[in-house]
Amino acid sequence: MGWTVETDAVTHCPTCGAELGDRETSDGVRPHCAACDLTIYRNPVPMARATVVDGDDLLLVRLGVGEDAGKWALPGGRIEGGEPPRAGAARELEEETGLSVAPADLELLGDGFLDFGAATMVSFNYAAPADAASGTAAAGSDAAAARFFSRAELRDLDAPFRASGRDQLLAALDAAGAD
The missing domain is CATH 3.90.79.10 (Nucleoside Triphosphate Pyrophosphohydrolase)
Incomplete structure (x- = not known):
């Protein structure tokens, strides 16, 4: 499951508040929370x-x-x-x-x-x-x-x-x- 945001400036997880890192996906590099395994997508x-x-x-x-x-x-x-x-x-x-x-x-x-x-x-x-x-x-x-x-x-x-x-x-x- 992923969250959708409308900005590139996401630095912390919207679910648990942990600092985000990066994760390689089939769509490219996306912000990712290692603490709760949440990937963030920027969609309109x-x-x-x-x-x-x-x-x-x-x-x-x-x-x-x-x-x-x-x-x-x-x-x-x-x-x-x-x-x-x-x-x-x-x-x-x-x-x-x-x-x-x-x-x-x-x-x-x-x-x-x-x-x-x-x-x-x-x-x-x-x-x-x-x-x-x-x-x-x-x-x-x-x-x-x-x-x-x-x-x-x-x-x-x-x-x-x-x-x-x-x-x-x-x-x-x-x-x-x-x-």
């Missing part, structure tokens, strides 16, 4: 993000904290233990924008990968139609702003999208227009 942390699509517009948030503060992204965050990705995306959407959707109303757009150096995350990205959402869009939680972007604004927005590429967002608008 799962997160979920969601947007609401309203005709030719979709919702993004301006990140308010962290190294990406000021960038526009899909509302989202870490999935909690035992929480399905769709439920996490719906929870995060409400926390960050005030809009509530049922997890079943979210359609998968795709996935993404974030590398923060010491920590990495894998993201499940969803969209829901505006008629499935209730509430009023406003920045909440760790978002500095929340607003709908048109297809033209999205194409002209000179910013990287964390956990979702512009192609996934444009595909969400295309799918909404096909209905």
Whole structure:
């Protein structure tokens, strides 16, 4: 059995507290606790993000904290233990924008990968139609702003999208227009 961590800076065993050494594995050298025979693996942390699509517009948030503060992204965050990705995306959407959707109303757009150096995350990205959402869009939680972007604004927005590429967002608008 191994533990998964999101940083390279692990020096002590999360189980017994002993100082870690190294162990050669089939995947390379990994931190290892000789006291309790625990091997530590660095795997990405799962997160979920969601947007609401309203005709030719979709919702993004301006990140308010962290190294990406000021960038526009899909509302989202870490999935909690035992929480399905769709439920996490719906929870995060409400926390960050005030809009509530049922997890079943979210359609998968795709996935993404974030590398923060010491920590990495894998993201499940969803969209829901505006008629499935209730509430009023406003920045909440760790978002500095929340607003709908048109297809033209999205194409002209000179910013990287964390956990979702512009192609996934444009595909969400295309799918909404096909209905």
